[in-house]
Amino acid sequence: MTAEYFQRDRRWHPPALTPDYKTSVARSPSLPLLSIENSLSEITGPTFSHAALGGLDNDLILNFTGEPAIGERTVVHGRVTDETGRPVKGALLEVWQANAGGRYRHVKDGYLAPLDPNFGGCGRCLTDEDGFYVFRTVKPGAYPFRNYSNSWRMAHIHFSIFGAGLTQRLITQMYFEGDPLRDQDPIAQTIPDPAALDRLVAPLDLNASVPLDSLAYRFDIVLRGRRQTVFENKLEGA
Template structure:
C-alpha cells in the first residue's frame, strides 16, 4: 500500500472537501491540483560574496562598459500555487554559470575563463500576478567529474511566506546532455517535463523561454 506524507494527506483532504462542496468525485478533484515544481540540490556554487548589482539583467553589470559574452536569452513565467492561484511578490534567487560554464564562485574548479562582464546572480520579485522575467545568457555546460558533464541549467530558489520554499534547477530543451545528466536522470518523465523550459520565440540574437513554477502550500 502506498504511503503518503502527512502534508500530502492534508492536501488530499482539502481537495476532497472542495470536491464535496462542488459535488465532484474526489478522484477528479485531485486531478485539479497542479504538481509542484520538483526540487533539486542547490549545488556547490551558490554565491558567497555579496554584490551590488543583482537586478533582472544578468548580461550587464552596473558601471561596466562591456556586456557578457554568449547567447542572450530571456526567461519569463508565472509562479502559482498548486491550485493555479498566482503567487505575487515571491522572491526569486537566481544564479548560474556564464557562457563558458564558469561560476562566479571562488571554489569553482573549472579551468574555463571567467566572464568578468557576466553578473551571474540575480534576486528579483514576481509582480502582483505572479509574473517574473529576467535576461541572461545561455549557461555553458561544464564538467562535474571526469565522467559527468552537466547540461546548461539555471539554479533558482523561490520564497514566499505561506508556501514551501523551493530550490530547483531549470533546464533547456533539445540539449543532448540532458539525457546523460545524473541529476535530471533521477526524475520521472513528468518531473523532467516540469523542469525543462519551453522555447517560445527568437528575435535576432535573443531567444525567449517560458518557465512556470508551482509552489506547494506550507502546512504545519
C-alpha cells in the same frame, strides 16, 4: 480563503539517496527526519518590495559591471502559481548560473573555461500581481563534474523562490529545451518520473523573444500539489 494543501506525490520527487549521483550517498539522512515548529517571525517575514531591488537586478547581462556579458542573450520568464493555479504575487526569485563557457564565478570552481570579466552570474526579481516574472541573462554552458570519469551537467539555471516567510524557500533548477545531455546528466536523472523532469525543462518561446537581440524561454513554477515543480530541498515530505 484557506483550505488544506493537496497531498504531494512522493513518486514525483527524487529520493534523497540516489547512488548514481555520488555525493547523495554522504548527504542523504540515515535517520528519520524531524519536524520542528516554526516561530512567528519565520513564517510571517520578511516582506519583499521593489524598493529593495536595484534597476539591473534582473539583468544578468549588465548587472555585474555595466558592460555586456559574452554569450547567447536570453530572456527567461514565467509564472509562479499555487496548486489551484492562483498566482503567487510578490515572491522573490533569486537566480544563479555558470557563464556561457560553463564556469561559475566561485573560488572553488576550477574548470578550465575562462571567467567572463563582465558576468557575475546572479540576479533577482519579484513576481507581479499576476505571478509573472522576467529576467535577462546569457545561456549558461555545460560543464564537467567529478561524478564519474566523463560526467557532465547540462546547461541550467538555479532558482530560489521565497514566499512570505524565511522558511518558505524552495530551490530548483531550470533546463533548456533540446539539450543533448538530458539523458546523461546524473543529477537530472535522479528524478524518477520523466514527466517530472519535463516540468524542469523550459520550452523555447519565440513569441517572447526580442527580434535581433534575444531568444526567450518560459519556465512556470507550481509551488504545491500533485504536480508541483521538483524542488531540491523538499525531498522528505508534504
